[in-house]
Amino acid sequence: MKSRSQNPKKSTDQGRRDDRESSDNSSLRKAFLDQLADVYNAEQQLTKALPKMAKAAQSEELQSAFESHLEETEQQAQRLEEAAQSIGESLKGKKCKAMEGLIKEGEEMMSEFKGEAALDAVLIAAAQKVEHYEIATYGTLIEWAKQTQNEDIIELLESSLEEEKAADEKLTEIAESLANPQGLED
Ligand code: FE
Numbered sequence: 483m484k485s486r487s488q489n490p491k492k493s494t495d496q497g498r499r500d501d502r503e504s505s506d507n508s509s510l511r512k513a514f515l516d517q518l519a520d521v522y523n524a525e526q527q528l529t530k531a532l533p534k535m536a537k538a539a540q541s542e543e544l545q546s547a548f549e550s551h552l553e554e555t556e557q558q559a560q561r562l563e564e565a566a567q568s569i570g571e572s573l574k575g576k577k578c579k580a581m582e583g584l585i586k587e588g589e590e591m592m593s594e595f596k597g598e599a600a601l602d603a604v605l606i607a608a609a610q611k612v613e614h615y616e617i618a619t620y621g622t623l624i625e626w627a628k629q630t631q632n633e634d635i636i637e638l639l640e641s642s643l644e645e646e647k648a649a650d651e652k653l654t655e656i657a658e659s660l661a662n663p664q665g666l667e668d
């Protein structure tokens with residue numbers, strides 16, 4: 483039989499483990515809120531960029547794809563507000579530098595190809611980079627939300643993730659319909 487004198491040590495170890503676990507949890511919560519604020523700002527930047535992309539698009543199909551994704555983007559921003567509210571937090575002001583860079587690069591490409599045949603292909607390329615960035619972010623956020631088993635947040639984030647994936651697939655379809663092997667030859 484073990485002597486009782488070992489018990490105080492055991493409970494100290496246990497205490498340390500509990501401390502570390504709770505600081506792990508609050509650290510992950512902080513990371514979660516950080517990413518939530520980041521993608522919220524990304525969505526907001528996109529609500530300004532998408533109308534410009536729709537205006538620039540030459541094909542009607544691409545124009546309407548951008549317009550309908552703009553509506554989804556506004557809802558996505560709202561879902562993020564709801565997600566934060568559901569855990570009693572508000573989204574802090576944060577600038578998503580990655581999205582800022584993706585949009586800047588897209589604008590550069592847009593002006594470089596203004597009036598050229600490849601403009602729509604270039605717009606799709608820029609937009610798909612954006613969608614993939616968003617898909618990555620929502621994927622991470624969903625995994626983290628699963629660890630805390632917050633079903634409301636998981637559902638909100640999954641709705642947005644599905645929209646991003648569908649937007650990406652739609653862009654691939656449009657790109658395929660634009661594909662013109664002759665265009666790559668001359
Ligand atoms: Fe989005």
Ligand code: ZN
Pocket residue numbers: 520521524578579580581619
């Ligand atoms: Zn971001």
Ligand code: FE
Pocket residue numbers: 520578579580581
């Ligand atoms: Fe970012």
Ligand code: FE
Pocket residue numbers: 551555612613616645646649
């Ligand atoms: Fe999107």
